[in-house]
Amino acid sequence: MARVRVTRRVHFSAAHRLGREDWSQERNLRTFGECARTNWHGHNYELDVTVAGSVDPDLGFVMDLKDLKQLAEERVAAELDHRNLNVDVPWLGDLNPTTENLVVAIWRRLAGALPDGVTLERLVLWETPRNYVEFTGEGLE
Amino acid sequence: MARVRVTRRVHFSAAHRLGREDWSQERNLRTFGECARTNWHGHNYELDVTVAGSVDPDLGFVMDLKDLKQLAEERVAAELDHRNLNVDVPWLGDLNPTTENLVVAIWRRLAGALPDGVTLERLVLWETPRNYVEFTGEGLE
Amino acid sequence: MARVRVTRRVHFSAAHRLGREDWSQERNLRTFGECARTNWHGHNYELDVTVAGSVDPDLGFVMDLKDLKQLAEERVAAELDHRNLNVDVPWLGDLNPTTENLVVAIWRRLAGALPDGVTLERLVLWETPRNYVEFTGEGLE
Amino acid sequence: MARVRVTRRVHFSAAHRLGREDWSQERNLRTFGECARTNWHGHNYELDVTVAGSVDPDLGFVMDLKDLKQLAEERVAAELDHRNLNVDVPWLGDLNPTTENLVVAIWRRLAGALPDGVTLERLVLWETPRNYVEFTGEGLE
Amino acid sequence: MARVRVTRRVHFSAAHRLGREDWSQERNLRTFGECARTNWHGHNYELDVTVAGSVDPDLGFVMDLKDLKQLAEERVAAELDHRNLNVDVPWLGDLNPTTENLVVAIWRRLAGALPDGVTLERLVLWETPRNYVEFTGEGLE
Amino acid sequence: MARVRVTRRVHFSAAHRLGREDWSQERNLRTFGECARTNWHGHNYELDVTVAGSVDPDLGFVMDLKDLKQLAEERVAAELDHRNLNVDVPWLGDLNPTTENLVVAIWRRLAGALPDGVTLERLVLWETPRNYVEFTGEGLE
Numbered sequence: 001m002a003r004v005r006v007t008r009r010v011h012f013s014a015a016h017r018l019g020r021e022d023w024s025q026e027r028n029l030r031t032f033g034e035c036a037r038t039n040w041h042g043h044n045y046e047l048d049v050t051v052a053g054s055v056d057p058d059l060g061f062v063m064d065l066k067d068l069k070q071l072a073e074e075r076v077a078a079e080l081d082h083r084n085l086n087v088d089v090p091w092l093g094d095l096n097p098t099t100e101n102l103v104v105a106i107w108r109r110l111a112g113a114l115p116d117g118v119t120l121e122r123l124v125l126w127e128t129p130r131n132y133v134e135f136t137g138e139g140l141e
Numbered sequence: 142m143a144r145v146r147v148t149r150r151v152h153f154s155a156a157h158r159l160g161r162e163d164w165s166q167e168r169n170l171r172t173f174g175e176c177a178r179t180n181w182h183g184h185n186y187e188l189d190v191t192v193a194g195s196v197d198p199d200l201g202f203v204m205d206l207k208d209l210k211q212l213a214e215e216r217v218a219a220e221l222d223h224r225n226l227n228v229d230v231p232w233l234g235d236l237n238p239t240t241e242n243l244v245v246a247i248w249r250r251l252a253g254a255l256p257d258g259v260t261l262e263r264l265v266l267w268e269t270p271r272n273y274v275e276f277t278g279e280g281l282e
Numbered sequence: 283m284a285r286v287r288v289t290r291r292v293h294f295s296a297a298h299r300l301g302r303e304d305w306s307q308e309r310n311l312r313t314f315g316e317c318a319r320t321n322w323h324g325h326n327y328e329l330d331v332t333v334a335g336s337v338d339p340d341l342g343f344v345m346d347l348k349d350l351k352q353l354a355e356e357r358v359a360a361e362l363d364h365r366n367l368n369v370d371v372p373w374l375g376d377l378n379p380t381t382e383n384l385v386v387a388i389w390r391r392l393a394g395a396l397p398d399g400v401t402l403e404r405l406v407l408w409e410t411p412r413n414y415v416e417f418t419g420e421g422l423e
Numbered sequence: 424m425a426r427v428r429v430t431r432r433v434h435f436s437a438a439h440r441l442g443r444e445d446w447s448q449e450r451n452l453r454t455f456g457e458c459a460r461t462n463w464h465g466h467n468y469e470l471d472v473t474v475a476g477s478v479d480p481d482l483g484f485v486m487d488l489k490d491l492k493q494l495a496e497e498r499v500a501a502e503l504d505h506r507n508l509n510v511d512v513p514w515l516g517d518l519n520p521t522t523e524n525l526v527v528a529i530w531r532r533l534a535g536a537l538p539d540g541v542t543l544e545r546l547v548l549w550e551t552p553r554n555y556v557e558f559t560g561e562g563l564e
Numbered sequence: 565m566a567r568v569r570v571t572r573r574v575h576f577s578a579a580h581r582l583g584r585e586d587w588s589q590e591r592n593l594r595t596f597g598e599c600a601r602t603n604w605h606g607h608n609y610e611l612d613v614t615v616a617g618s619v620d621p622d623l624g625f626v627m628d629l630k631d632l633k634q635l636a637e638e639r640v641a642a643e644l645d646h647r648n649l650n651v652d653v654p655w656l657g658d659l660n661p662t663t664e665n666l667v668v669a670i671w672r673r674l675a676g677a678l679p680d681g682v683t684l685e686r687l688v689l690w691e692t693p694r695n696y697v698e699f700t701g702e703g704l705e
Numbered sequence: 706m707a708r709v710r711v712t713r714r715v716h717f718s719a720a721h722r723l724g725r726e727d728w729s730q731e732r733n734l735r736t737f738g739e740c741a742r743t744n745w746h747g748h749n750y751e752l753d754v755t756v757a758g759s760v761d762p763d764l765g766f767v768m769d770l771k772d773l774k775q776l777a778e779e780r781v782a783a784e785l786d787h788r789n790l791n792v793d794v795p796w797l798g799d800l801n802p803t804t805e806n807l808v809v810a811i812w813r814r815l816a817g818a819l820p821d822g823v824t825l826e827r828l829v830l831w832e833t834p835r836n837y838v839e840f841t842g843e844g845l846e
Contacts, residue, residue: 069272131714182365182366223319288556412572421565
């Protein structure tokens, strides 16, 4: 049976800053530059969630796109939208919210929540229209 | 020799609805929701056709982009543009026109039509600016 | 007080065909070409709704963007989304659904529904990413 | 002589929240909803700066686009980028940073800084890809 | 009768450089910077052609969009595409091809070619995704 | 450790034409069509540079995005921007500047310049918004 990838894009707007809790602000600024400024900045993030699976011969779906949208919005976008990523999100803890760290955290949040036979294939997280990260689960223990 | 992927995007505007001929409309509506409404709806589809091959050392081409464009437009876009995907297209038959089923049907339509040494690598079919499917031929008998 | 324009974009996917009920299909095809084909085609429409007004000194709003979004979605997008514009929409009647006719009909649907002191300034209706119409109410009796 | 409008787009990423200093947070939340959350959120803003003037017959320019870019970046984008709009920007003071209030403040910042014979014609400020405000100086005392 | 604006976008890819034939290359470089480099550079231009008129009550059209597209492509895009704007285009003569000068020249080329009752309303010429010029015929003798 | 891909997009505007120095212009025109015209044409190129590596547990970075941007701009974009790709760029030599040949040349220019532990994963080079090439280093001796 044909194996197809299906992608849904969701959106969230959030504040963050880069830096480690256990480092001085001076060291954070030296390491992360303007991204470490004390009073936060923010972005319009776009997240492309891609799943893969066989096309169900009865339905013509890998999975219902409405279910994929709901999953991505409820488990991720609604939790991050209009929030501060350093402070407000329990499942991010005190993570330094680089896009790399965010995409891995979002992967853990979504990977176990898919229907049987459907796998999480790839996440693409856009921080601005000119930079993004991709994760396929590689190297995750 | 370097192996490069080359992509051309083509466009078509079409009507469709989701549903199976052999199911009652009540069952189609229960399964496919608003996408199964009787009187059709439609989309501006974008199709990215990606081929791969060695770069011809004389020409600097994997294949002439004008030929790829012509192939994608003549064999796919012109056949689907300003049509009803459930009714008007002989090579779709009575396929339930989900994006998954469409992208597999388009693959079959293009895979055998490429020049020697050039392979069809990937199709990406956008139904809206926020959802798309990808197919690489995986699982096709 | 500063007068500012505020725009919200909403989306709907719909089927239609061009043609007049009181003309033969032969005449419709001669006049409207492939757009008049019997079995419909469709588009992803984008509608930009622009209102204007003074900035409320207490709130910093011309009007609450959430209210504008709700108005545009409830009175327009939800009524047209996943519908056939020739057949399914009572307030379009048997209008020939050219983008020009649609944008004027949408104007009538929105102009009277705005809060006091806020005026409907402009509608932009995109039928494809390469063509759109604009209407500012000019010439409407 | 022909009068032409010239536009340059600049970008900034910033944090903000909606609310008034002189209102309780409870009242701010009731009025501004999720936009008033205590710990900020943020956006990728795009600002289109449009100037107008006669085309200089010697140069073929209304004004040098590099100068327009520099002006927009130095006086606006660099001052707002990677900042908190409620806290960090002296020329915003304690303004409630709605897009309406922001676009008027940016207008005041740019209007007097243009070369002789060139006028500030229009500002468009995008907060997300689906909503923006426009200001032409109307109503400004 | 309602008066509506209709826009069609066309594309052309061209080479150019800024500079005056009657100035030394040294003076051109001092004035126009990298844009004056001897061996040309180039752009993907997008041109939005906007016409306005009453909506024909029989057809629902201001003018047939296919005719507008054909006009813009034949009289402008096909003449400029894959050309050098300084050298190859008789109706540009030895114009210094700034976007301001180009948009005025394109206006002259299109304004007289429209059907009765339809007026050329606005041209928008994008040189890159971040800068564009607009012309409405203002100041043209 | 999680392995993530990080992408930065950079821009350049350049002139070129397709053709071989050792072929007659007649043969070049027969082979490359309008792309071989004598007086050049040009494009707004977009280049997506994707690197991959483990996420540094101290920093949360695969590599600092500012360094990646600087590398892509200094070694590639600044060298090609506002240039003629056939004539002006020493490291392109007399290469026939098809997008396939360009992307391979850019790969050679970037692959050795990355920090330890970070690999060049993929280049995507857009010549227009509707066609692009991808290269992953495959087949390079």
